[in-house]
Amino acid sequence: EDQVTQSPEALRLQEGESSSLNCSYTVSGLRGLFWYRQDPGKGPEFLFTLYSAGEEKEKERLKATLTKKESFLHITAPKPEDSATYLCAVTFNAGNMLTFGGGTRLMVKP
Amino acid sequence: DAGITQSPRHKVTETGTPVTLRCHQTENHRYMYWYRQDPGHGLRLIHYSYGVKDTDKGEVSDGYSVSRSKTEDFLLTLESATSSQTSVYFCAISEPLTRGGETQYFGPGTRLLVL
Numbered sequence: 001e002d003q004v005t006q007s008p009e010a011l012r013l014q015e016g017e018s019s020s021l022n023c024s025y026t027v028s029g030l031r032g033l034f035w036y037r038q039d040p041g042k043g044p045e046f047l048f049t050l051y052s053a054g055e056e057k058e059k060e061r062l063k064a065t066l067t068k069k070e071s072f073l074h075i076t077a078p079k080p081e082d083s084a085t086y087l088c089a090v091t092f093n094a095g096n097m098l099t100f101g102g103g104t105r106l107m108v109k110p
Numbered sequence: 111d112a113g114i115t116q117s118p119r120h121k122v123t124e125t126g127t128p129v130t131l132r133c134h135q136t137e138n139h140r141y142m143y144w145y146r147q148d149p150g151h152g153l154r155l156i157h158y159s160y161g162v163k164d165t166d167k168g169e170v171s172d173g174y175s176v177s178r179s180k181t182e183d184f185l186l187t188l189e190s191a192t193s194s195q196t197s198v199y200f201c202a203i204s205e206p207l208t209r210g211g212e213t214q215y216f217g218p219g220t221r222l223l224v225l
């Protein structure tokens with residue numbers, strides 16, 4: 001069964017304390033891996049798409065990487081405004097359908 | 111924000127009543143999606159549409175129907191609401207990326223409570 005698993009479920013960091021979130025997937029025919037940010041009471045906000053192993057994308061303090069089995073979202077020197085739930089999703093084979101992981105809730109304390 | 115609006119934003123209804131949620135987009139996107147988001151289950155696809163009057167089922171379609179009579183509107187109907195359909199509902203559209211492929215952009219959500 002195709003699955004997307006995110007870890008940890010929750011992560012507390014001090015401001016400036018760098019860390020990584022993990023998204024592992026067991027799908028055949030990966031077409032794309034997507035990272036979203038979701039703030040409470042809002043819809044997911046698109047961050048990155050990765051298509052092939054070895055690919056990397058960066059945006060401000062965030063950097064996403066992709067291997068054949070997992071993706072990491074690295075957060076460098078986070079700030080309290082980076083607090084949110086980060087969602088990972090994949091598309092596979094010929095479809096546009098997104099399969100989501102359960103998310104990682106990140107809390108950055110000043 | 112991909113020009114997506116959802117209405118209503120909040121709704122409280124009673125078990126057994128019909129409910130229709132509306133998703134409206136202003137940028138002529140072909141693909142539209144309905145998801146529900148629940149604690150412990152994440153985001154799950156209910157139905158999607160790939161054009162006017164062209165729709166298909168997603169992972170959790172039981173108890174839901176959809177209609178798309180014009181490009182800009184995608185309606186989600188709960189024929190007879192149940193408490194298990196209490197959830198937050200998100201609409202999404204697909205949009206091409208500048209470097210190829212597509213991604214989905216989400217609306218603000220509708221919070222539905224079925225008593």
